[in-house]
Amino acid sequence: MHSTLVRAQNVFGFFTTVCFVVAGLIALSDFSWERKPSSTVSVKDVQVVRGRPHYYSTKKEEYAHIRFNLNTDLSSLFTWNTKQVFVYVSATWPSNSTGPRDNEAVIWDTIITSPSADHLQNIGPAAMKKLVKSAKGKSIDPSRGKLNLKNQKAKYQITSPTGKLAETDDVVLKVHYNVQPWVGMLTWTPQVDFGGWKTMKGGVSKAFTLPALKKKKEEPKKATS
Amino acid sequence: MAAPEKISVYSLNDLKNTSDDAIPAYLNSLKFKQSHTLSDVRLALGYSAFLICAACFYWDYKFGFESTKIYTTIAVALYTIINSALTLWIWGVEKGIIYVGTTPNGEKIEITTSVKKHVPVYNIVVKTTSKSGKTKEIKFKREFRKWFDAKGNMVAQPFQQLWASNVECIGMVDQKNIVRTKEEGKKTIEVAGKDASMDEKWASLLAESQPGVTGVETESGTASKRGKGKK
Amino acid sequence: MLSALQNPRQAAAQLLNFGLILSTAFMMWKGLSVISDSPSPIVVVLSGSMEPAFQRGDLLFLWNRNFMEETKVGEIVVYNVKGKDIPIVHRLVRKFGTGDEAKLLTKGDNNVADDTELYARGQDYIERKDIIGSVVGYIPFVGYVTILLSEHPWLKTVMLGIMGLVVVMQRE
Numbered sequence: 201m202h203s204t205l206v207r208a209q210n211v212f213g214f215f216t217t218v219c220f221v222v223a224g225l226i227a228l229s230d231f232s233w234e235r236k237p238s239s240t241v242s243v244k245d246v247q248v249v250r251g252r253p254h255y256y257s258t259k260k261e262e263y264a265h266i267r268f269n270l271n272t273d274l275s276s277l278f279t280w281n282t283k284q285v286f287v288y289v290s291a292t293w294p295s296n297s298t299g300p301r302d303n304e305a306v307i308w309d310t311i312i313t314s315p316s317a318d319h320l321q322n323i324g325p326a327a328m329k330k331l332v333k334s335a336k337g338k339s340i341d342p343s344r345g346k347l348n349l350k351n352q353k354a355k356y357q358i359t360s361p362t363g364k365l366a367e368t369d370d371v372v373l374k375v376h377y378n379v380q381p382w383v384g385m386l387t388w389t390p391q392v393d394f395g396g397w398k399t400m401k402g403g404v405s406k407a408f409t410l411p412a413l414k415k416k417k418e419e420p421k422k423a424t425s
Numbered sequence: 426m427a428a429p430e431k432i433s434v435y436s437l438n439d440l441k442n443t444s445d446d447a448i449p450a451y452l453n454s455l456k457f458k459q460s461h462t463l464s465d466v467r468l469a470l471g472y473s474a475f476l477i478c479a480a481c482f483y484w485d486y487k488f489g490f491e492s493t494k495i496y497t498t499i500a501v502a503l504y505t506i507i508n509s510a511l512t513l514w515i516w517g518v519e520k521g522i523i524y525v526g527t528t529p530n531g532e533k534i535e536i537t538t539s540v541k542k543h544v545p546v547y548n549i550v551v552k553t554t555s556k557s558g559k560t561k562e563i564k565f566k567r568e569f570r571k572w573f574d575a576k577g578n579m580v581a582q583p584f585q586q587l588w589a590s591n592v593e594c595i596g597m598v599d600q601k602n603i604v605r606t607k608e609e610g611k612k613t614i615e616v617a618g619k620d621a622s623m624d625e626k627w628a629s630l631l632a633e634s635q636p637g638v639t640g641v642e643t644e645s646g647t648a649s650k651r652g653k654g655k656k
Numbered sequence: 657m658l659s660a661l662q663n664p665r666q667a668a669a670q671l672l673n674f675g676l677i678l679s680t681a682f683m684m685w686k687g688l689s690v691i692s693d694s695p696s697p698i699v700v701v702l703s704g705s706m707e708p709a710f711q712r713g714d715l716l717f718l719w720n721r722n723f724m725e726e727t728k729v730g731e732i733v734v735y736n737v738k739g740k741d742i743p744i745v746h747r748l749v750r751k752f753g754t755g756d757e758a759k760l761l762t763k764g765d766n767n768v769a770d771d772t773e774l775y776a777r778g779q780d781y782i783e784r785k786d787i788i789g790s791v792v793g794y795i796p797f798v799g800y801v802t803i804l805l806s807e808h809p810w811l812k813t814v815m816l817g818i819m820g821l822v823v824v825m826q827r828e
Binding site: 446451455461464465467468471472474478479481482485489490491494497500501504505508 | 664665666668669672675676678679680682686687690692695761
């Protein structure tokens with residue numbers, strides 16, 4: 201009873217302790233890296249159309265299709281403890297023209313993996329080959345996190361539970377990110393400077409107004425895909 | 426005296442626990458009166474903490490988290506307090522005391538034992554308070570191998586001899602186990618306020634039991650030599 | 657063991673050691689629950705719908721209090737759906753309105769469509785009260801044991817048996 205089992209227990213206990221201490225130190229090391237992301241986002245084109253949320257629905261709703269330009273540099277978010285950065289553009293708008301912007305919807309997102317997590321991406325074999333090749337031999341790829349999108353179509357159209365969106369005033373696009381570590385704390389775009397972690401420079405578009413309903417009928421294939 | 430179980434001689438914890446368990450059994454057999462206050466307080470604290478936890482488990486299981494949040498908060502706070510009190514009790518009050526009792530002569534006796542990591546030596550501190558209120562502290566230590574055989578069986582006699590020879594109030598009631606060797610005398614370090622009248626008693630006691638002791642002395646001669654070699 | 661049975665106090669102390677190990681683990685869990693205000697402050701990822709961020713078996717730490725600001729779009733939340741036992745970990749992608757009545761929509765990073773299909777019949781959105789916490793901390797892989805245990809129930813019996821034996825056979 202004593203020798204073998206107790207030894208195995210002790211070794212395993214020591215092993216876990218070491219693992220957790222090392223993991224804790226790695227997680228803490230996040231704070232030693234400076235984060236100074238910047239981005240500019242602007243609206244290129246907006247349309248509001250009427251459509252059905254899904255094929256069998258009888259209800260008709262208004263959808264806003266947005267095209268935008270995005271230029272970001274999030275390369276400072278990539279460190280040895282970064283697994284991926286989730287970048288997303290959201291549209292925010294008020295429920296009534298005088299109130300605060302109390303609605304927010306993600307219109308576009310992308311996942312930028314760190315070279316160490318490339319193999320986990322859910323992409324096709326050709327794209328995977330390209331991705332892996334792009335950072336071969338590098339633990340941190342300095343070109344990751346730099347996006348330059350022109351006239352990008354939104355992945356998700358804006359909807360509203362009320363079904364009304366046309367002629368909404370004071371709509372703003374914002375760029376956000378979420379850093380997913382290998383171990384430790386998940387972090388989002390900070391609201392205020394936090395040590396070496398600076399707030400996003402730029403990243404907010406000018407306020408714009410959604411146009412009136414487009415006369416021509418357009419049927420979205422599926423509202424929420 | 427209860428027959429001790431066989432233990433692994435490589436486990437210092439087992440050696441200490443088995444020895445600790447043998448002390449009350451031995452002393453109580455000599456008509457010592459054991460006081461259980463320390464362990465009773467510990468058990469009371471421990472079981473009340475456990476009961477709080479059990480109650481918390483019950484209402485959490487039965488009614489879910491949201492509706493019992495306040496009670497759970499209180500239970501967690503109480504449990505923390507009681508558990509801290511328990512820890513304080515074990516570290517601050519019990520401090521390794523394994524026996525508190527009264528000798529047939531009415532003296533109070535308090536025994537504390539400890540081991541150092543990886544050193545197979547039993548460290549003993551005995552505090553006695555005579556009826557007149559005079560306290561006396563004796564410290565001594567001994568290798569565990571003196572009363573454990575290679576297979577891990579505890580041998581009662583050398584263990585009892587250790588106590589009877591080193592602690593006078595035990596020796597007084599268990600004279601047959603007194604062994605007085607030169608080495609034994611060296612290892613006994615008497616710390617506080619030696620009682621003169623006790624000394625006298627001790628001397629007379631030794632004189633009385635002298636014939637019996639010599640016989641045992643030759644037997645334990647090998648053990649003493651081994652002890653010396655290690656020094 | 658044998659001597660413990662002869663002495664009720666010692667038996668009680670030994671039983672208490674075992675009880676305190678269990679109860680301390682449970683109370684630490686409840687303490688974490690109370691602090692984070694979440695019924696389940698640590699969850700194990702069971703599906704691949706948030707890949708590559710979370711794999712099966714990863715451990716997530718949740719926080720369910722809104723100190724400075726409301727739960728907002730982009731956060732990864734764990735929510736319950738009426739009639740389903742297992743909570744879902746997905747990202748919040750739309751939020752209409754503010755406060756407790758805000759309508760929230762979630763989507764898994766690795767899923768093409770949003771979660772409308774996963775919600776209860778006739779439910780288009782979730783509300784703040786459905787959420788049991790936002791993910792704030794992450795440890796990979798450590799929770800895989802629980803997946804193994806739930807997929808191979810006999811392992812539970814074996815583990816419980818071994819743990820019980822170990823605790824009973826040795827003190828402290």
